[in-house]
Amino acid sequence: MITLLLRLYPALWRARYGDEFAAVLEERTLGPFDVADVLLGALDAHLHLRGLGAASEHRKGFAMSLKIGGYAAIAGGIFWLLALAGNAINDGGESFSPWLGYAIVGATVMTLVALIGLSAFQARSHPALTWAAFAIPAIGAVVGLFGYAAIVATGDSDTTLIAGISPWMIGSIGLLTMVLGSTLFAVATWRARSLSRTASGLLAVGALLVVLALFGASGALPSPIAIVPIVGAILAFPAGWIAMGVSALRVDRVGAARLEGAAS
């Protein structure tokens, strides 16, 4: 993987920094955050350097940060609120509307960005758990988006698509992988203590309630009881992601304050 990441950089850059950069990557337990940061760094090297020594006025740059993860988690939480509430009103896909599709796509994309941006410290102590928390929903997102695209294309969420499976069921598989990824991320964060444990707990409870809500909506629970996990999921799962995002932005601000404190 390190060789592959290095090859993304310009040859001139590799000639100057390649050896020492490879040594840093070997020494570091790489997580989704680091890999995304290296990908953005390679893009920056292509745009910025074009040749070492040629001082560029290129002022913008690309870097992964806790702040990006924090904002993505908050945006994801808002999208999840719209998606879960919309789905409940929609009665489990009986009449799929485009805005619900946009909310699901928004929630999926933002959650994946958050899983990358907030995973830096968890990956050092729990690399397998952190990679699984990102990889499972990433694969599920592709599957899920295929299902939702099929709903939009066919205009029917219950039509048989593949082997008796409806687009809505494919979309739901994507949703479940996002929930599973969120749970794994909550566990990794709880164990690493890198962000708020309250937020981790809320996210884990919210994820459990989403599963219970899907279970209840399938008719496994009598209707007066089934509403409880549905309402709980609509509130707790988005709240968990928003709390995680706020916690990340707080850590980021404390870092900035420490920097300014060191200067005074």
Place this chain on the structure above:
Amino acid sequence: MTSPIPELGRFAEPALLILVSLSDGPKHGYAIMTDVEAGTGRPMGPGTLYAALARLEERGLIEALRPVDRRRPYRLTAVGAGVLAEQLRDLAAFAELGLKRLGRSPG
């Protein structure tokens, strides 16, 4: 407050963190990353580190030393130390102004 470490755009803050890390002596890339993370509590990715190192070296604020086992240490140049000191004084003055307006004493 003057602009932080001129012409570094998005990398001005990582660059400042790197300069502070090198202010007590030369360090190689991995040591800079761990030092910055320990000091700020915020992660610094390897891509960001080397994007900022390249810019700092290009502007003569740091210089590379002879590598030891593929790890190349960097140290502040005299120009880099001057720019860092100026930047930190600006930050201190800005922090003091903010605290004064809040009615709180510095430190």
